[in-house]
Amino acid sequence: MSDANGKGAPGSEGANPEKDLSAQNLPGQRGQGGEEVRVQRGMFGANNGGDTSGYGGLVRSVRLPGPAARPYGGWFDEVADELEGALEEQDLLPANAIEKTVVDRGELTFHIEREHLVRVAKTLRDDPALRFELCTGVSGVHYPNDKGRELHAVYHLRSITHNRVIRLEVSAPDSDPHIPSLFEVYPTNDWHERETYDFFGIVFDGHPALTRIMMPDDWQGFPQRKDYPLGGIPVEYKGAQIPAPDQRRSYS
Amino acid sequence: MSTSHASPRETTEGTVYTVTGGDWDEVVESAARTDDERIVVNMGPQHPSTHGVLRLILEIDGETVTEARCGIGYLHTGIEKNLEYRTWTQGTTFVTRMDYLTPFFNETAYCLAVEKLLGIEDQVPDRASIIRVLLMELNRLSSHLVCIATGGMELGATTIMIYGFRDRELILDIYELITGLRMNHAYIRPGGLAQDLPPGAVDQIREFVKKMRKNLPEYDKLATGNPIFKARMQDVGYLDLAGCMALGATGPILRSTGLPHDLRKAQPYCGYETYDFDIPTADTCDSYGRFLIRLEEMRQSLRIVEQCLDRLQPGPVMVEDKKIAWPAQLALGPDGLGNSLDHIKQIMGTSMEALIHHFKLVTEGFRVPPGQAYTAVESPKGELGVHVVSDGGTRPYRVHFRDPSFTNLQAMAAMCEGGQVADVIVAVASIDPVMGGVDR
Numbered sequence: 001m002s003d004a005n006g007k008g009a010p011g012s013e014g015a016n017p018e019k020d021l022s023a024q025n026l027p028g029q030r031g032q033g034g035e036e037v038r039v040q041r042g043m044f045g046a047n048n049g050g051d052t053s054g055y056g057g058l059v060r061s062v063r064l065p066g067p068a069a070r071p072y073g074g075w076f077d078e079v080a081d082e083l084e085g086a087l088e089e090q091d092l093l094p095a096n097a098i099e100k101t102v103v104d105r106g107e108l109t110f111h112i113e114r115e116h117l118v119r120v121a122k123t124l125r126d127d128p129a130l131r132f133e134l135c136t137g138v139s140g141v142h143y144p145n146d147k148g149r150e151l152h153a154v155y156h157l158r159s160i161t162h163n164r165v166i167r168l169e170v171s172a173p174d175s176d177p178h179i180p181s182l183f184e185v186y187p188t189n190d191w192h193e194r195e196t197y198d199f200f201g202i203v204f205d206g207h208p209a210l211t212r213i214m215m216p217d218d219w220q221g222f223p224q225r226k227d228y229p230l231g232g233i234p235v236e237y238k239g240a241q242i243p244a245p246d247q248r249r250s251y252s
Numbered sequence: 253m254s255t256s257h258a259s260p261r262e263t264t265e266g267t268v269y270t271v272t273g274g275d276w277d278e279v280v281e282s283a284a285r286t287d288d289e290r291i292v293v294n295m296g297p298q299h300p301s302t303h304g305v306l307r308l309i310l311e312i313d314g315e316t317v318t319e320a321r322c323g324i325g326y327l328h329t330g331i332e333k334n335l336e337y338r339t340w341t342q343g344t345t346f347v348t349r350m351d352y353l354t355p356f357f358n359e360t361a362y363c364l365a366v367e368k369l370l371g372i373e374d375q376v377p378d379r380a381s382i383i384r385v386l387l388m389e390l391n392r393l394s395s396h397l398v399c400i401a402t403g404g405m406e407l408g409a410t411t412i413m414i415y416g417f418r419d420r421e422l423i424l425d426i427y428e429l430i431t432g433l434r435m436n437h438a439y440i441r442p443g444g445l446a447q448d449l450p451p452g453a454v455d456q457i458r459e460f461v462k463k464m465r466k467n468l469p470e471y472d473k474l475a476t477g478n479p480i481f482k483a484r485m486q487d488v489g490y491l492d493l494a495g496c497m498a499l500g501a502t503g504p505i506l507r508s509t510g511l512p513h514d515l516r517k518a519q520p521y522c523g524y525e526t527y528d529f530d531i532p533t534a535d536t537c538d539s540y541g542r543f544l545i546r547l548e549e550m551r552q553s554l555r556i557v558e559q560c561l562d563r564l565q566p567g568p569v570m571v572e573d574k575k576i577a578w579p580a581q582l583a584l585g586p587d588g589l590g591n592s593l594d595h596i597k598q599i600m601g602t603s604m605e606a607l608i609h610h611f612k613l614v615t616e617g618f619r620v621p622p623g624q625a626y627t628a629v630e631s632p633k634g635e636l637g638v639h640v641v642s643d644g645g646t647r648p649y650r651v652h653f654r655d656p657s658f659t660n661l662q663a664m665a666a667m668c669e670g671g672q673v674a675d676v677i678v679a680v681a682s683i684d685p686v687m688g689g690v691d692r
Contacts, residue, residue, distance in 0.1 A: 034622075038643065062643045065623050104623050105368055133497050136628070137659060139639040139652035154639060156626050156654075160511070163518050167626060188500025191662050192654075199332075214325040214691060224333050224650075245337040251616045251646045 034063035038145040067100035075164060076108045082129040083110070083120070092119060109167040114179050117170050118206075121185045124157055124166075132157035132166065135182065137192035140200035142225045150174040151202050155182070155189075172202060181206040199224035290318075293673075297326045303402065303680065304687035308664075312673055320668040320676065322661055327691040335651045339617030340366050341578065343648060345438040350653055351689030352435055353398055356391040357631040358689075359440035360384050362651070364521055365640040366442040368625040370618075372571055379567040380444040381522045386457070386560035387430070387439070388522075388629075389553040393464070394423040395632035395684075396546040400471065403543070403681035407484050412474055419467050422460050429453055443577050444570035454561055461554055461561075468554075471547055485540035489667040489679030492537050499666065500659045503634025504549070505683065507533045508541035515630035527556050539682035549632075574609070576618050617646035633657050633684055655689040 040060040071077050080101060084094040097116035102109040112120050124132045134157070141152040149171035158165050172179050181204035182189045193204040194213040201222035204210055212219060221228055232244030242248075261268045296307040307323035331346050338346065347362045348355040367373050401416020424434040430453050431437040431446070439446050475481045491501065493509040506513055512531040516524040532548035534541030570577040599607040620642040628637040634656030641650040660683050667679040 040645075060644070062622055064643075105371065105625055107624075107626065109624075134500060134502075136500065136635060136637050136654045139650070139654070141624075141641055141650045154624070154652075156637060156639065158635075160513050160518070165519070165626065165628075167624075186500070187498045188659060188662065191658065195658075212325075214328040216325075223330065230330075230333060230337055245334070248337075250337075 034066040036061050036063050037143045038062040065102055065104035068103035072101070072103045072108065075162075076103060079108065079130065079164065079166060080110075082127060083123065086123045086127045086130070087120070090119065090123070092116065107165075107167060109169055111169045111171070114170050114172055117168070118180050118182065118185060121155075121157075121168070121182050124168075125185055130159065131161040132159045132164075134158040134160060135186035135188055138182075138189060138196050140196040140202055140224065142200060144174075144226045146171075148173045151177050151179075151200055153179050153196060153202055177201055178203045178205050180204070181210075183207050198222070201225065295676075297323065303685055306661075306680070306685065306687055306690075308676065308680070310668075310673065310676065315672050315674075317668050317671055317673055317676060320665045322664055324658075324661070324687070324690050327687045329692065331692045332651055332653065335648050337647065339646050340442055340620055340648060341617060343651065344441055345436070347651075347653070348436050348438050349688065350692050351631070351633070351636075351655060351657060351686045353395045353686050354391055354631050354633070354636075354689070355435060355437050356384070356387040356440060357629055357636055358653070359438065360388060360522065361627055361629045361631075361636050361638045361653075362640075363440050363442045364627040364629070365625045365638040365651075366620065368627055369620045369623060369640060369642050370442070370576065371621070372443065372573065372576065375571045375573065376444055377568045377571070378523075379448075379565060380569040382560050382563050383445055383449060383569065384440055384522050385524065385527070386557055387427075389556045389560070390423050390426060390457075392553045392632045393550050394420045396550050397423075399546060399632070399681070399684040400475075400543065403678075403684075404475065404481075406677045406681050407481070409475070409481065412471065415467070415470060415474065419464060422463065426453070426457055426460060429456060441570075441578065443573070444568070446578075448569050449564075454564065457557065457561060461558055464550075464554055468547070468550060476544070476547070482540060484678055485538065485543060485682075486536070487538050487540075488671065488675045489539040489542075489682045490537050491663055491667055495663065495666055499663045501634065501663050503630070503632065503656055503660065504542045504545045505660055505663065506634065507531065507545050508535075509537050510535040515628055515635060519628065521627070521629060527559050529553075529556050539678050542682045546632075575613075578613060619644060619646055620648075628654075631656055633686070633689070634660060653689075653692060655692065657683075657685040657687075657689040658692075661685045661690055 038061075040058075040062055042056045042058055070080075072080060084098075087094045087097055097113055097120055099111040099113055102111065110120070121135075124130045136156045136158060139154045139156075141154060142150060143152065144150055151172045151174060153170045153172075155168040155170075156165060157168065170179050177200075179202055181193055183193065183204070183206065190207070191213060193207050194210060196202050197204060197207075197210050198212045198214050199222055211217065215223065230244070230246035232246065234244055234247075235242045291312050293310045293312055294307065295310060297305040305326035307326065309321045309323060310317050311319035329349075331350055335343050335346055343362060343366070344359050347358040350358050364373070367376060397416045397420040401413045401420070404410075404412030404416065427437065428434050430449055431439040491499075491505060491509070493506075493511055495501070496506045496509055496511075502513070510533050512533050514531045515521075516529075517531060529552045532545050532552065534544055595610075599610050622642055622644040624639065624641040626637060626639050628635050630636075635654065636656055637654035639650075639652040639654070640648060643649040664680060664683065667683075668676045671679070
C-alpha cells in the first residue's frame, strides 16, 4: 500500500507533498500515546445493521494529546515553574493540584483538580511573574465515554502584562457535575458560567446566581451535551427527502 | 373602562402597568398614587433602541437607574451545537452568521483555529492572508459605521445615521462583488479562501478608499465637536481599567481607559505584524472616548486596506494540500449558479480519480487530528476567541465562540447603575453589542 511505500522509502521517488505521511499529517493512530476518550466503531453512523459497506468492523480509538514531559519549551517552563513555586509557598503540593500538563500545537494546558481550581486561578492572577489578568470565559466540553471525567470546563487565561495565553482544564463526573466557580477571581465568568451551566449542566459552586441564560428558564435538559439530540425535520429537495442533520450519514 | 393604554394589574410583586406608547403621563400619574417609589421598567426585547432583541430590566427611582439587568437569549440559534453536525468546511457558513455585522472576523477566527489543529498555518498562501486582512479591515469599517450610525440614531441624531449607512452601503457593495453576498459570506475557508478576488475588485476598493477618506471628516464635523453630542456622551457609561479587567471587557471599551491592548499588535495573526498602523486610545473611560476611538480606528483601517492592495501579488488563495483544499475557482454559469467549468471538465471527462476525490472531499470532508486549539482575533468589538476541539473526525467535536459582545454586555450594569435612564441608551450603544453574537 502507499502507506508503506511512503514511510519505508522517503525521497526515493522524489519529494511528493501529497504523500507527506509524517505523523502530524495522519489522523489519530491506534495504540499511540495520549488519552483515550472514546472508541469509534464502524463508519457512517449506522449501528443497526444497515451499513453494508464493510466498514462496520472498523475500530478506531480517539486519543487526545497526553501529558508532556519537561522541558516544555519557550516560556512554558517559566510559567510552570512559577506556578509550582507559588503553589508550594501556599503549602499546596503542585502534584496534588495539577493533574497533568499538556503541550500541544504551541499551547500550554494545565489540567487542574477541581477542588484546587480557585486557588490556582487566584495564584495565576495575582503572582507578579504570572499575572493572568484576563479570563476569556469558560467553554464546556462533554466526553460521554470518558468515564468519571465526562464534563470538562476549559478556561483560557490571558496575561496582558507578559503577553501569554494558557489554558486550564477541569473535569467533573456526570454523576457529580460540580466545579467551583471562578466568579470571585474573575467576575467576567458570571455570564460564561451561566452559559456553560445552561448548555452542559455543570454546576459552578459559589456562583451568585446560576440560572439559565440562553434557554428559557423552564427548559428541560442541557442542549450541548452529546446525548442531547440536535432535532430537525426531513426536508424535500428536488423530489428527494433529505434527512435532518443529525440523521444524515456521518463519517467520523 | 377608561381608554387608558396603561391598564394596571395587581400581582404578587406589586402593580404592573403595560405600556404601549404615548401614555407616560398616565403611568407616572398612577404610579405616583402608590406609596412605593420603586418602578421596574422592562425595555425590550423589541425596543428600537436596544440593538436588536436585547431586553433591559431597569429599576428606576425617579430618573435614576438604581439597578440594571440584561435579559438575553432571544436570538439563540444553537450555532455551536449545529457545527457538531457539519463538516469542518461547512462550519464557516454557520459561524459567519454569529455576529452578523462582523462575518469576516468570525470566519477568520474559526479558520485560524481549524488551521492550527491541522498544523497548516504556515502553508496558507500569502495572497489568502492578505485578502483576509483586507476583508477584515473593511469589515471593521462597516461594523464601526453601524455602531456610530445606530448610536447616533438612538440619540436622535438621524443625520449621522444616514451618513453611516450610506458609507456602509459602499462596503457592502464591495462584499457583494467579492463574495456574492452582502452578509453571511462563508468566503474564508479552512486553508484559504473560497475563491480569488474577481476582476475589478481592487479598482473598486481603491475607489472606495478615496471616497471614504473624503467622507470620514464629515463625522468629525457633524459629531466630534458638536456640543449636544458631547454633552450626551461625555462621562456616560464610565468603566475604568480595573472594571474592564474584572469584567473581561476588551476592544474600544478597554482602549478608552488608555491601555493600548490590541491583539493585532500583541499576538499578530494573518501577518498583521508587517502592516503599519496605530492603536488609538483615549483616557476618558466614557462613551465619547469610545466614539473617538472607533472613528480613528476607521482611519487606521483605511491605511491597512491600502497597504493590502499594494501588496497583492498573483498567486494561489488555497493551501496546496489537495486533501484539504476544495478545488474551486468558481465562475457564474448561465443557470445563475457558481461552477468551475474547467474543474468539471476535468473530473467528468478525464480523471475518474479526481472525480472520486472531489466527491469524497465535498461529502465526507477532511479529517482533523485530535486535540484542541484556541485562537483569538481582534474584532471591532474586542477579543473574539474560538475554542475548537477535534476528535479526529470530519466534523468538529466542539466549537465555542467567546464573543466580545457577550462579555462586554456584562459591563452594562456597572456602566448604567446610578445614572440617568436616558444615559442607559448611550452606554449600551457604546458597548456596541450585536445580539447575533451575544446569543449565538
